[in-house]
Amino acid sequence: MNNNPRTYKSPILKELIENISPEELGKTESKMRLAVKIADAIKRKGYGKTEFARKINKNNSEISKWLSGTHNFTHDTLILLQNELDIKLVNSEINEKIEIKDIHIVAETKAAPKNNFNLYGFFNFIKPDYVNTYSLSTN
Amino acid sequence: MYYCKPCKNKLVNCFDISLISEIFIYINKRLISIGKIGARENFFRLNEGIPGDGLCALYDNPNSNLRLYCIRYGTSIVLLGGGGYKPKSISALQENEKLKEENYFLRVLSKEIKQRMSDKELKFTTDYLDFDGDINFNINDDE
Numbered sequence: 001m002n003n004n005p006r007t008y009k010s011p012i013l014k015e016l017i018e019n020i021s022p023e024e025l026g027k028t029e030s031k032m033r034l035a036v037k038i039a040d041a042i043k044r045k046g047y048g049k050t051e052f053a054r055k056i057n058k059n060n061s062e063i064s065k066w067l068s069g070t071h072n073f074t075h076d077t078l079i080l081l082q083n084e085l086d087i088k089l090v091n092s093e094i095n096e097k098i099e100i101k102d103i104h105i106v107a108e109t110k111a112a113p114k115n116n117f118n119l120y121g122f123f124n125f126i127k128p129d130y131v132n133t134y135s136l137s138t139n
Numbered sequence: 140m141y142y143c144k145p146c147k148n149k150l151v152n153c154f155d156i157s158l159i160s161e162i163f164i165y166i167n168k169r170l171i172s173i174g175k176i177g178a179r180e181n182f183f184r185l186n187e188g189i190p191g192d193g194l195c196a197l198y199d200n201p202n203s204n205l206r207l208y209c210i211r212y213g214t215s216i217v218l219l220g221g222g223g224y225k226p227k228s229i230s231a232l233q234e235n236e237k238l239k240e241e242n243y244f245l246r247v248l249s250k251e252i253k254q255r256m257s258d259k260e261l262k263f264t265t266d267y268l269d270f271d272g273d274i275n276f277n278i279n280d281d282e
Binding site: 013016017019020024025028029032033035036039064065067068069070071 | 160163164167168169171172173175176179181182184198199200201
């Protein structure tokens with residue numbers, strides 16, 4: 001007996017899947033990952049679903065909806081969950097520092113020497129505020 | 140096959156293909172994501188069958204009231220079955236012939252799988268990502 005399952009690939013389904021944009025897929029995946037994060041935090045805190053619903057004055061069905069990965073959370077709900085579960089769901093930091101570790105500028109010139117020239121003067125290079133450290137190299 | 144809310148006919152008879160595409164795309168996006176994240180319990184409406192048979196339904200768009208029945212084996216294996224539209228007017232799936240048919244088919248399949256595992260004809264692979272053994276079923280046979 002052949003134990004292998006028959007594989008059938010529907011051309012219509014294939015086309016539908018191919019037409020899903022990475023952005024759309026990303027939105028769905030993000031919602032589901034968020035739900036997992038919340039579900040894990042509820043578990044970590046030692047609550048059952050019903051117990052948690054009672055604690056935050058919500059219906060059990062609403063918690064199920066949140067955890068189903070289909071829900072489009074409002075900012076208020078995320079803040080509520082963040083505070084109740086001690087997890088980070090919203091990043092509202094304004095002065096977040098971006099660390100750029102390496103900047104390579106390749107300058108080709110006949111007039112200036114290859115090494116030891118003043119790149120600031122040459123390019124009027126202004127260090128952006130969000131760059132903490134940088135290095136320049138010439139090849 | 141999905142059913143039209145107002146007239147309870149097959150959706151394909153009532154709406155254009157774009158609506159059906161929308162439903163399939165939504166479900167597919169969820170399934171693709173499950174493939175990456177894992178079939179977490181909270182993604183499914185549990186206890187849609189009898190105790191212990193693993194029958195559940197995939198949560199989809201909150202307002203669509205669709206039921207896509209599945210059998211879930213941990214977070215790694217999900218057998219997708221059929222489903223349909225569950226009108227608000229009914230509380231039990233048995234009140235809708237289509238839902239009943241799809242659901243009961245999976246109940247029988249789950250029982251068969253359990254039996255084959257018990258008979259050592261079927262087992263999980265060592266990584267629990269698939270089945271190993273005889274996975275050909277003919278539910279209508281008396282075997």
